[in-house]
Amino acid sequence: AQTVTQSQPEMSVQEAETVTLSCTYDTSESDYYLFWYKQPPSRQMILVIRQEAYKQQNATENRFSVNFQKAAKSFSLKISDSQLGDAAMYFCAYRRVSGGGADGLTFGKGTHLIIQP
Amino acid sequence: DSGVTQTPKHLITATGQRVTLRCSPRSGDLSVYWYQQSLDQGLQFLIQYYNGEERAKGNILERFSAQQFPDLHSELNLSSLELGDSALYFCASSPGLAGADTQYFGPGTRLTVL
Secondary structure, eight states: OOEEEOOOSEEEEETTSOEEEOOEEEOOOSSEEEEEEEEOTTOOOEEEEEEETTOOSOOEETTEEEEEETTTTEEEEEEOSOOGGGOEEEEEEEEEEETTEEEEEEEOOOEEEEEEO | OOSOEEEOSEEEEOTTOOEEEEEEOOTTOOEEEEEEEETTTEEEEEEEEETTEEEEEOSOOTTEEEEEOTTSOEEEEEOSOOGGGOEEEEEEEESSSOTTOOOEEOOOEEEEEO
């Protein structure tokens, strides 16, 4: 079974600074996708960024970027120019893709990100 | 607003009871997923339906069941409820089965079992 590990239960960063959230995963599959989801206090799950395992180029979405190291099974999220609105729980997620299509998401335990003004 | 709706928002019930949670996916989405978020277990995938058919199972208990109807809405049935079933239950939808498909999450149903 696939597992996703987020080793940082909580991180704190000053507003406008850069922070990196760590994620490692374990899988024997060759085809999969990785995601970062954000869950603010409203509890709504919001997709932040997505990475296809077959792509070597790291995904970027505005201030959010990933460092995808496939051999090391590592998938970290970098948030640049942190803003107060970035404060939330961040979940790393894995999605297996088989011949019949993709399954549900396997989530890590989450990292609580605090933004200090 | 993701376009996924879930009812009810909150549900309070007693141990041993049965409840039904309802989900309406985004317009045009054929895949529906159910997730459970609890303090003990974190976020867990329960089950996936695609166009009315069960597609994949995660950590779903035998006391739980789900179905997707012809109009594509889905229901999650939880029976013989225990205190440990208290959690936030999310429904998500996506256009199809592609790995790149974004799963859009609903606001969740907060279940409290007393």
